[in-house]
Each structure stands twice: as structure tokens, then as C-alpha cells.
Amino acid sequence: MSASVSSKNRTLLTRLALFSLLMFGFGYALVPLYKVFCNITGLNAVNLTAAPVNSQVDTGRLVDIEFDSNVHDLPWKFRPLQSHISVHPGEVAQAEFEVVNTRGEPMTGQAIPSYGPREAGEYFKKITCFCFNKQTLAAGESRHMPVVFVVDPALPRDIGTITLSYTFFEVEGNKRAEAKAIPTGS
Template sequence: MSAPAHAVARANRILLRKLALVAALMFGFGFALVPFYEKICQVTGIRNLLQPDQVAAANTQVDRSRVVTIEFDANTQRLPWTFKALESHRPVHPGEITHVQYEIRNTLDRPVTGQAIPSYGPQRAAQYLKKIECFCFQSQTLAPGEVRRLPVVFVLDPALPADIGTVTLSYTFFEVAGRDGKPG
């Protein structure tokens, strides 16, 4: 501190560079939180929307004493497709492997890519509806005017709380592009 002025100025510049580096690294850290968060959600199974669920062999025991109605719902968000379930609802036994089909049609004269996001009602039923196969695991690209039938295979976990008699499985298709429909 009793050092000559140019030595202090030099020490100041070195510290400036170090602190600027810390700031730059912390900017990167903000972005690093994104994959970190996804990994944590995946490991803890908090937000498992787009991967197949692990269905343990013990869970395939079918509970024939109980019937739960599954309702199928289909929506699109700012996407010129028609999207519907081929049946509106189906009664299932917990533990039973169930196949259903949805249908999408591209009404535009250009190819469009969409991604379906599932949601569940009531919300707490989400963790009991195990999807083995689903069109929501990948995005779908449709040629102009193309019609495609899409399968969903799921098992309802027999541990589903007894007070839930109806579960709604709802899908919404979003266009995969910038938010104004420009290709991303």
C-alpha cells in the first residue's frame, strides 16, 4: 500500500481481470443450471414428461376388482392441425396394458413439425399413469395434407388412490419453431 502508484495500478488491473472472469463464469453458470435442472428432474422423476416411464414387473398385476375411466383429450396451440383421439374415453383396470390411438392431420400446404405435451387431471394422477409408448416422446413432422395415426400405450399403476375414479389424459400439440411460426 505504500508501494509506488504504478505498482498499485498494476495490481488493480490484475484484480479487475480476475473479477471480470468471475462475472463471465457466473454468466455461464446461469446457463449451466439448465442441464443441471433437467438432470435433477430426470433422476428424481419430478418432471418426466417426454420419456417412457419405468414400469416394474410387479406392477403388471391387473386389479380386476376396480374400473377407472380414462378420458382422452386433444388440443392444439397456434398450430393449424386437426388433432383428435379416436375414442373419447375407455374404462380400464389398474395394471392393464392399454392401447389407444390419436389422429393428426396437417391442414397446411407446407410441412410442419409439432411436439405434443401431456398433462393430467387430476394432477396427482400423473405419477400413476405410466406411458410405455407415446407419440409425445418425439416431435412429429407432417407433409402437406398428411394424416397420421399415433399410438399411446400405458399402464395405470394399481397404487392409484382409491378416490380417483376418472383420469383425464390430455395432449396439446405445439409447433416446434419460433413463437411466430418462423422455423427456429
């Protein structure tokens, strides 16, 4: 082998050996690179982002829920904090109502729901509702009360709007029932 070829070989040997060493370093460089790459692309965050999805939601249609409120023979102010919302059947939604006791003494009442149209009632599933319990309000107290509900996806397709109407009644047997004698002018 001539000297020139021999030195050419040596040069190439050095270069290739250096390249191998570089690639050894690259193996280590992959550690920080991986972290950076994961932060940018979310490659590693696959389990964090995979939140459970409610497959029971019928995203193909929206139902309008309108809210209405009344009091029956009770000196309270009662109103929904939103006039209507739109929900997908199967989706969990929440609405809020406000009630104010205008009297100077505590009173107890209970809200009774009704639905329009009437047949929508069986598809309107309340999860929590202020109407499940008696509400006792101190003198002049105001209270925000939620109702959490799901519209059953089995709701007939021809029902596009449901009106949810609450009426507050004074609870019978309450010792304040005698106060009925005083007209309230509501």
C-alpha cells in the same frame, strides 16, 4: 373229470383267451383313442393353453380414462379416436389419436400431456407415446398415433376418472416458425 365238465372248461378257456387277446388289441386301440380323447378334451394341450397371466392387474376396479386434445397456435386438426376407455389398474391399454396437417407444407410439432386430476399423473405410466418424439407431417398428411399405457395399481382408490389431455405445440426453432406471422384462425 366228466366229459360235460371238460367241454364246459374248454368253452370257458376259449372265451377267456379271446378276451385276453381282445384286451391286447385294446392296448393298441388306446393309441388312436388317446388322440381322439385328447382332441375332444384338450387333455394333452395343457402346456399350450397355459398362457402367462399378469398377476399385477387389479381386477377389482375399473378406472375411466377420458381423452382430450388441443392444438396451440398450429394449423393442425388433432382428435382422439375414442372419447374414453375403461381399464383395470395394471392392465396394458392403448388409445389412438389422429392428427391432420391442413397446411400445404410440412410442419413439425410435439404433443405435451397433462392430467386431470393433477395427482393422477405420477400413476399414469406411458410405455410408448407419440408425445415422446417430434412429429413431422408432410403437406396435408394425416396420421394415426398410439399411446400405450398402464395405470399403476397404486393409484389412490378415490380417483375413478383420469383425463389425459394432449396439446400440440409447434416445435421452437423450426424454420416454419416464421409462418406464425400468418393468423390461422384456430
